[in-house]
Amino acid sequence: MEEKVHEKIHWADAKAAQVPSDAPQRVATGITPSGPIHLGNMREVMTGDMIYKALLARGTEAELVYIADDFDPLRKVYPFLSDEYQKYIGWPVSDIPCPCGKHKSYAEHFLKPFLSAIKELDIHPRVIRTSEAYRSGMFTEQIAQALIHAEEIKEILERVSGRKLEEGWTPYYPICGNCGQISRAQILSHDIENHTVTYKCPCGHEGVSDYSKGEGKLVWRVDWPMRWATHGVTVEPFGKDHASPGGSYDTGKLITREIYGYKEPVPVTYEWISLKGKGEMHSSKGVVLTIRDMLDIVPPEVLRFLIAKTKPDKTIAFDPGMGLLRLIDEYDRAERAGNSREFELSKINSPQSTIPFRHMITVVQIARDDEAVFSILERSGYEIIDREAVLDQANRAKIWLERYAPEDAKFAISETLPEVAANEPANVKAAVAAYAAAIKDGEWKADVIHNAVYDAAEAHGVTGKDVFTAVYRAFLGADRGPRLGWFLEALGREETLARLALME
Ligand SMILES: [Zn+2]
Ligand SMILES: [Zn+2]
Secondary structure (H helix, E strand, O other): OOOOOOOOOOHHHHHHOOOOOOOOEEEEEEEOOOOOOEHHHHHHHHHHHHHHHHHHHOOOOEEEEEEEOOOOEOOOOOOOOOHHHHHHOOOEHHHOOOOOOOOOOHHHHHHHHHHHHHHHOOOOOEEEEHHHHHHOOOOHHHHHHHHHOHHHHHHHHHHHHOOOOOOOOOOEEEEOOOOOOEOOOEEEEEEOOOOEEEEEOOOOOEEEEEHHHOOEEEOHHHHHHHHHHHHOOOEEEEEHHHOOOOOHHHHHHHHHHHOOOOOOOEEEEEOOEEEOOOEEOOHHHOOOOEHHHHHHHOOHHHHHHHHHOOOOOOOEEEOOOHHHHHHHHHHHHHHHHOOOHHHHHHOOOOOOOOOOHHHHHHHHHHOOOHHHHHHHHHHOOOOOOOHHHHHHHHHHHHHHHHHOOOHHHOOOOOOOOOHHHHOOOHHHHHHHHHHHHHHHHOOOOHHHHHHHHHHHHHHOOOOHHHHHHHHHHHHHOOOOOOOHHHHHHHHOHHHHHHHHHOOO
């Protein structure tokens, strides 16, 4: 078999090479759906997906799972929540009502849009909801083991993390039958046969918790390695906060080996994504760009490309303004070259628009409606392959202009001849008239229309810049605009000549 030769091995292939290629592999990713799932979290899922695809490319049997940690408690009332949520602090997010009233739970409210967004990104994991796994009894035996070995686990946690745990600490937190919180209740007794514990909650309530029914959960640092063993995870990307010395990966490694007899997954630590000028993205701080916000402006393959071209351990400073246009240009170059691993890992099997995004930005500012978008594109010689894909791209361009574009990328065609154009000096007006005459019968092609400016200017003793400025003023009332030839080509001969005639 012939293998493709790549100059440098891609990070996803390098990770895939760290596991035995002849044994089935399971790549796990997962997030606590406690708030809007933003681009920083997205990196985790895309990182996992690329390693998964790299494993398949090696001929390794592999599965991608997405573990939604929806059994985790709500930590605080986030800025995007009403004060009413105060009473749900400590409750599993799967049991809290959804903020909009349209979803089954608080967790689903954030999970649903995220799961549909990753579909658009061509990521199709098997989704495991931790609340369902706990309540199905899937972890019963593992929780019993954690309770039986509580002292050993405590010793590992204290030794490796350097943190002192309280007297009587156990790795299992019951959901209190009175206050509903997953609290640090004191475990009074353990009945292995009936898989129950008795507990005393800090709220004062004493009760019984059946861990085969999900009436409680393991503390995060034990829960994570327990799930590696139970789900058979062999590769897992996680944020750098878990990777610090003595952190949850370090303690998890020992717990999964010593308590569950399982080897920890190959770690893939990823760095944060920051929004240029706005700092790191953490949903708890309230300033976020959600996946939906991103997919509203960035084509999915370009979002994948951003992750594919950057090693996971490098931070990404994402600039949704002009930086996005440069990123799209870079993707277009990779697409034309067609052979880079970054490109292979980015492309998506759905119809794409073939219109350059920068051109679409001009088009949507000229077009009065969707039909006009198509007629402008046809006038400029573009072949429309998929109307739906073109309209999606047009919408992304409109949203980008609305939310992120710098002022000088925007323009508006004025309804009538602007005052400033009417007041041009006579020799400039004469040059514009000569320009209009030249393009009236010439070929209606962007570069021809563009270059005709220079002859007209020269013939009337003015500079090319004088004519460019005058024509921009005639249409936009501004001294600058999109590249003139391409702009007028898109606008059409008739409309162009009608406006220039007003200057005479
Ligand atoms: Zn909702
Ligand atoms: Zn309680």
